Amino acid sequence: MNTLTYKGYTARIDFDDRDNSLVGRLLGIQDIIGFHAESVADLHTAFEEAVDDYLEACEKIGKSPEKPVSGKLLLRVPPELHAAALIKAQAVGKSLNQLAIEALSREVRMG
Known part of the structure; x- marks a missing residue:
């Protein structure tokens, strides 16, 4: 792109x-x-x-300009995926947030 x-x-x-x-x-x-x-x-x-x-x-x-992103991301995922991701995060000693950041970073190639 x-x-x-x-x-x-x-x-x-x-x-x-x-x-x-x-x-x-x-x-x-x-x-x-x-x-x-x-x-x-x-x-x-x-x-x-x-x-x-x-x-x-x-x-x-007098309008606040829209900001492209706030850094907060709300995702709706199937309960099974949520549970599996939480178990994976706990198994590798990370928070679910850390696991999600790493997965998103890999997907968009940011590190």
């Missing part, structure tokens, strides 16, 4: 062959923030301007 990151916000980048342009959209928030450009250099500028404009608009209307 092609992404850009700025001020804690990440955008996914795609190519629109209809318009022969690069288009981006902020990920991880409900507000829809998009931007586009015809070159990679212009895309970086458009992305940063979109984030800055979003933050300024939120400030003007």
